[in-house]
Amino acid sequence: MKSVERTSDGAGDGTRDRECYRCNRDVAPALLFRIDVAPPDTLADYAHSVRFCCQDCVAAMGMLEFTEEWKEQAGLG
Numbered sequence: 001m002k003s004v005e006r007t008s009d010g011a012g013d014g015t016r017d018r019e020c021y022r023c024n025r026d027v028a029p030a031l032l033f034r035i036d037v038a039p040p041d042t043l044a045d046y047a048h049s050v051r052f053c054c055q056d057c058v059a060a061m062g063m064l065e066f067t068e069e070w071k072e073q074a075g076l077g
């Protein structure tokens with residue numbers, strides 16, 4: 001499903017923040033959600049991590065929240 005235009009051969013793979021980490025679709029950076037995971041102090045083996053994720057995946061994980069303004073407009077307030 002991916003295009004064959006990928007030129008980098010594995011090196012520096014961590015710089016691609018234009019795609020959703022979950023579904024690997026190419027998404028414009030302006031449309032990516034930032035998921036900031038801060039583990040509790042008691043689980044010291046886990047590091048703080050940040051992922052970028054598309055709207056669909058955020059919704060699929062049940063983490064999509066609309067603004068109060070949006071809810072009012074939709075009659076959900």
Ligand SMILES: [Zn+2]
Binds near residue numbers: 024025056057058
């Ligand atoms: Zn996604």
